[in-house]
């Protein structure tokens with residue numbers, strides 16, 4: 381009897397990835413299909429089409445289907461033993477939506493194993509180019525939705541986020557208003573995650589609570605669709621969405637199509653798919669009180685939160701590994717490009733010199749504080765460079781090494797302040813899991829550790845959504861017995877401890893954090909008033 385294994389899928393923006401892990405969580409297979417390179421007939425760029433209005437961004441749904449055909453054929457030719465797969469789960473880019481045409485359920489259910497999926501399903505989609513998360517063409521739908529429910533803060537209180545152009549409810553509203561006949565022809569609307577799960581299930585898979593939190597449609601507290609949000613977007617929407625389910629749900633056994641065409645076991649279970657970021661949270665094995673910080677072009681924070689306070693920034697989602705709690709996403713657009721620009725201006729383009737400047741300046745920077753936003757920041761909405769001395773007086777410049785410390789301390793103080801605004805609390809057990817370019821720089825991590833007064837670990841998240849999906853496949857089989865994901869994956873490699881907080885850091889940064897929050901109110905973008 382072949383050793384059991386578990387598959388994790390990631391239908392991301394630029395590629396389809398798969399990872400197989402054995403019962404000891406060891407990776408035994410991984411593969412990918414890169415949309416632009418391996419499916420050139422679709423002529424996508426970065427897996428998508430940016431339309432001439434520069435606002436509309438879509439991806440061809442049949443490209444995702446054909447990528448699955450391709451990767452399964454690659455696995456088959458490599459001799460992968462599909463019969464050993466006990467369960468599979470997956471992730472999809474958040475917010476994207478798929479529109480199944482009336483009657484497609486029969487095609488899905490009766491798929492003939494002689495043919496590839498992309499041939500079987502070629503007439504199944506009422507919208508051939510699915511809107512994806514990069515789209516920002518629904519501003520009018522967003523303001524309509526916020527008005528309909530009583531304002532931006534009210535919508536955030538209901539669904540975890542104010543209205544965002546990429547969020548699915550607003551995308552559906554646009555399709556309904558611009559193509560009502562297409563909307564009428566649609567019998568089911570999936571997210572990318574539940575669309576992918578449907579392909580394996582041979583039936584329409586439900587939307588999970590966590591990815592459903594990225595639609596501006598789900599009441600994240602009661603975990604039901606918000607009637608007022610649905611009605612504001614399109615008529616009869618609830619029937620087209622189906623009922624949402626807990627993210628750990630076992631949806632059923634794999635469709636006979638895969639058993640006959642690839643040799644999957646009839647006992648292989650399909651566990652609900654979810655969004656890429658929730659799946660990454662699982663892949664990073666975040667636990668209560670942890671923070672994951674991806675230090676990339678934008679800096680992204682993943683937070684595990686017990687009692688969230690939804691705000692006009694960031695996103696609160698149902699937690700994918702514990703339906704009783706929540707997760708939050710916070711995005712800071714001025715991330716690595718901002719750090720590189722200051723490195724070039726103040727450290728002659730050298731990270732070594734940058735690090736030396738951090739070492740040569742004192743924690744707290746003698747009260748000098750800075751806000752560094754070369755591009756319009758979203759957390760908070762602000763732009764430009766703003767420097768303040770220890771008396772809170774605006775100054776036009778800092779010495780180079782002071783500028784470097786002011787940038788790094790400012791970026792991390794902002795992260796702590798905005799995380800705590802969403803309800804996050806630093807706990808004695810808090811760990812910061814850092815990933816991305818800057819996580820290789822210990823001097824930068826030391827500032828992060830001191831500002832949060834928590835140890836910083838580094839993790840490799842290259843495949844976190846895929847790995848998280850494989851972990852969730854295992855967890856789905858035992859979740860009903862109240863086993864936590866953390867217990868199921870305790871054999872996984874531990875994150876590496878990089879730095880711990882300097883003694884006295886909490887006392888030092890507490891007053892600075894207060895000052896920073898107060899000064900931030902002065903730099904927030906207010907188009908009607910003159911710049912600070």
Ligand SMILES: O=C(CO)[C@@H](O)[C@H](O)CF
Nearest residue numbers: 393473474513546656657
């Ligand atoms: O829009 C996002 C999250 O809100 C992106 O991170 C997408 O999930 C990327 F696929």
